[in-house]
Amino acid sequence: MEFHVYDTAREACEAAGFLFAAQITRKGDSILGLATGSTPIPAYEMMVEWHKRGVLDFSRIRTFNLDEYVGIDYKNPLSYHAFMEENLFGKVNIRKENIHLPSGNAAADGEAYDKMIRDAGGIDIQLLGIGRNGHIGFNEPADEFTYGTHVVTLTEDTIEANARFFKSADEVPRQAISMGVGNIMAAKCVVLVATGANKAQAVYDTIRGPITPRVPASILQLHPCCVILADREAASLMKD
Numbered sequence: 246m247e248f249h250v251y252d253t254a255r256e257a258c259e260a261a262g263f264l265f266a267a268q269i270t271r272k273g274d275s276i277l278g279l280a281t282g283s284t285p286i287p288a289y290e291m292m293v294e295w296h297k298r299g300v301l302d303f304s305r306i307r308t309f310n311l312d313e314y315v316g317i318d319y320k321n322p323l324s325y326h327a328f329m330e331e332n333l334f335g336k337v338n339i340r341k342e343n344i345h346l347p348s349g350n351a352a353a354d355g356e357a358y359d360k361m362i363r364d365a366g367g368i369d370i371q372l373l374g375i376g377r378n379g380h381i382g383f384n385e386p387a388d389e390f391t392y393g394t395h396v397v398t399l400t401e402d403t404i405e406a407n408a409r410f411f412k413s414a415d416e417v418p419r420q421a422i423s424m425g426v427g428n429i430m431a432a433k434c435v436v437l438v439a440t441g442a443n444k445a446q447a448v449y450d451t452i453r454g455p456i457t458p459r460v461p462a463s464i465l466q467l468h469p470c471c472v473i474l475a476d477r478e479a480a481s482l483m484k485d
Contacts, residue, residue, distance in 0.1 A: 246471045246472075250476070261372060261436050262290075262292055277309070277369065278309050278432055280372045280382075281310065281312070281328045282374050288438070296338070303337040304338050308345060309424075312382050313348065315421055347394055347423070355394035359428065367431060368431070368433065375438075375448070384424075385398075385403065387459075390461070395422065426461055429465075435470065439476075439479040444478075445482045449482040
């Protein structure tokens, strides 16, 4: 596990953008695992800019997103489908048929999503954020790790954290479909970005704490190629 600290949140996110750009440059038909939320936006902005300059070509890239809300139409501006279209897909030359996000209509959807990832050859590089409670994707603290893509009931902490994107917490969906920890661990490389003082304990527990499903991100201690990029606030408990 590599751990890097940056002065600002934007610098940490841009470092992730560099790693993804390097992957695309090195392998033009890469399989990217992507994330949503406010954290990765600077990374996507960088990739869009490099595409406009002719540096990055997305024409052979395939993508698989971590998660999506259950019970929200993909055309809803608050869906993760809409987020990705606004922040990346609609601004680069990626083929629509190469874009994949999970659907929460039935349990079978998760199994089908896992099969699509396997059939594509597996994810080359996976982008992650981290929740205040140590969740990755929507894998919430639990009694055991979940392997495959599955429907999860969101904790109150996650609902509260996501309420800023909605008019109120009451409008936040109570369920989401998410890649499992097994999906994430199967990626050839994982890049986790953590920013803000409210992520400091989660970062510490992920890197220094025991490996436990109560802190889902702690499993990344076992990943052979994991890079954690944090700003100084998120790294504040990592004294040495």
